[in-house]
Amino acid sequence: MKKTVVIGSGIGGLAVAIRLSAAGHAVEVYEQSSKPGGKLNRLQLGDFRFDTGPSLFTLPNLIDDLLALGGQGVTDFDYVKLSNICKYHYPDGTELNARADADAFAREANRVLNEPAGNILRYLHKVAEMYKLSAGMFVFKPFARWETFNSPEGRGVALKLHKLDMLRSMHGRNKRSFQSSKLVQLFDRYGTYNGSNPYVAPATLNMIAHLEHNVGAYFPVKGMYSIVESLVEVARKLGTVFHFNSKVDAVLFNKNGVSGVQVGAETIEAHHVISDVDVSAFYKNLMPGKRVPFRLKMMEKSTSAIIFYWGIDRTFPSLELHNIFFADNYAEEFRHLFIVKKMYADPTVYVFVSNKVTGTDAPKGSENWFVMVNAPVNEGQYSAEVIEKVKANVIRKLNGILHLDISAHIVAEKIGTPVTIEAETASDGGAIYGNSSNSRLSAFLRHQNRSSTHRGLYFVGGSVHPGGGIPLCVASANIVAEDIKNETNS
Ligand SMILES: Cc1cc2nc3c(=O)[nH]c(=O)nc-3n(C[C@H](O)[C@H](O)[C@H](O)COP(=O)(O)OP(=O)(O)OC[C@H]3O[C@@H](n4cnc5c(N)ncnc54)[C@H](O)[C@@H]3O)c2cc1C
Incomplete structure (x- = not known):
């Protein structure tokens, strides 16, 4: 049986552990902290309970798919669809409810901001089109590989590249789409969903709004941390072994590629090593003597x-x-x-x-x-x-x-603070999403899921392709699990 070590129990690490355990691999997760979840975590202050990181939950089907691998009745994870996505308050006292129903939202924006309803409905249609055109290639497939560009999705994107609006900024497109500066601000905010600057990030990212406004915003009935609890429950049922308070000090190699990891005085052998660690921190802390990829150093950090x-x-x-x-x-x-x-x-x-x-x-x-x-990321200013x-x-x-x-x-x-996020989750500078997408080339520069230089080494989580946030971390895990399954079967 092939043995896989996963470093880190963030959402990406948990998702890949479940997929590979379900495929019959022996999976062991090493987590430096005393509890799973990474940035998706919890806090108890007296009688008050908090989710400490993510709060916006989209594409819940990606979590459902993982939990389903555990079989019926393993976990009672449940969530509701929100009828009001978010309540926006503006400095002049204006309040706007972003209703989940597109027509209701358009009517509300027309009533409160005098924006023609058609502008909103056209915009939501356009971002849906962008998502449908590109998600297959930019989100759910390994990027920068010939087979992706040569797939039906890849060829579809190549023929309609102009529809992705890569040459304008998010703000530039939003300014042209709406009369009300308040709506421009509302849709610009989606740049922050991957820690980017909407004034420079490509308008392609406007498709993030599609997930909340067209597909839906959801919330788990027992809070965000119940996602982690349920994933851990299913992973354990499938055979994943967890080691908490177990910091991986280094990845080990032999002449064929990875051979395992070092945890304190213990050497753990493995056929595959999957890092769920922030990728910049991974190179700094776990690959002593190896070079940090140039592309990684070039990119601006997320917020x-x-x-x-x-x-x-x-x-x-x-x-x-x-x-x-x-x-x-x-x-x-x-x-x-x-x-x-x-x-x-x-x-x-x-x-x-x-x-x-x-x-x-x-x-x-x-x-x-x-x-x-x-x-801003921690540079000593806090x-x-x-x-x-x-x-x-x-x-x-x-x-x-x-x-x-x-x-x-x-x-x-x-x-x-950025300092505590950095200390608690080992994310370089406390960046929430690794690098930002403040450049047209960011999708091309993002670190890939399979190491091009070290056989058997893979990467999941918010700092690598396709990006940060729960759905994309799960997508990264699905890509890696498929790669390893294909490699093992070939
Ligand atoms: C304040 C905040 C708000 C957010 N809001 C949202 C939101 O609303 N919606 C959304 O979808 N996303 C949101 N995010 C982003 C989301 O939380 C992350 O993209 C996602 O949780 C990252 O998961 P990951 O798989 O990259 O792993 P991480 O969560 O980064 O976890 C990595 C794990 O690796 C462990 N580790 C690191 N080094 C080692 C080592 N050497 N040995 C062993 N273990 C190690 C760490 O302890 C950690 O547990 C938010 C994040 C934060 C911080």
Whole structure:
């Protein structure tokens, strides 16, 4: 039986472990932390429970497919489709509910922003077309391989390349699509879903909006961490062995390629090694003496985040599960994120309240607030004073819009920063999505899933092809599992 070692139990590591275990491989996962999940994790502060990382859940069928490999009744994982994707608050007091139903959203935007409904419906149709044209090639297949470009999807894309809108920026396209600058800002925000800057990232990425607006936004009834719990349950049932508190120190090689990994004093032999570690950190920490690929060094990092996990001693019926409080000057916020590399004084604030769906994450009459602002990657700029200032700015912004002093209602607090994300998940600079997609070439420059230089070495997770976020991490795992199964069978 072929033995595979997976380094890291983030979503990509769990997904590939399940696929290969189901295919009869002996899979062992080594995780440096005491619990699985990586960035998709949880936190308990007294009676308040928090999901610490992802909160937006799209393409749940990708998780369903993995859980189905465990057979009937292994796990009771369940989720709901949201009727309101997100509530947007603008600095002038305007509020807009992004309804899941496209016609209802178009009517709402027409009522609140005076935007012709046809503009929204045309836009949603266009991003659906882009996704359908390209996802087969850019998301669900290994990239930069002849067989992908020569596949029916590849040939289809080549004939309709102009439809991918690669020459304009996301913002450039959105400005031409909508009359209301508030809608431009709303759709520009999808650039942040992979840590990119919508003012420079190619308009192809506007297709991210398709997933929420056309396919649907979902939420697990027991919170995001139930995704991890269910995946671990199924992986174990299929035979995956987990080792927690087990940091891999190095990948080992012989003349044929990988031969295993080193964990402290222990040498573990393996036919295949799959890294779910942030790929820059992987080369720095686990490949002593090997060269960091030039392409990796060239690319700009994605954003990181500062997150305030707050137990709040009252409820806010006016808030939804997902809420955005927009910055007044979005362009300036992104200039700070990517050029100035310091926190902008009036950042866009995201408030996520999982208790709105779960009902069990906060004591009665209270709420669990996950309050996040995008942040530049850690380059040593995050002193305690800087974080305190960000907190003050966030509170001032929320107070202004909610018309009360929110600080008087915070009864529990923990703060996550680019420094803690880096320390806890070994992600270079605390970058949430590895490298950004701030260039037309980013899809071509992204690190591939199979090593071109070391036989038996593979990569999954948010820092490699096809990109960050739960669905893409699962897609990376599916690509690697297929590669290894094909290689083993040939
Ligand atoms: C604040 C925040 C908000 C986010 N919001 C969303 C969202 O709303 N929707 C969404 O889809 N995505 C979101 N994301 C992104 C998403 O969480 C990630 O893309 C995804 O979880 C990354 O999974 P991964 O497979 O790359 O592994 P990671 O989560 O990066 O995990 C890697 C694992 O490897 C382990 N590891 C590292 N080095 C070693 C070693 N040497 N030995 C052993 N183990 C090691 C780490 O401990 C970690 O557990 C968010 C992320 C963050 C941080």
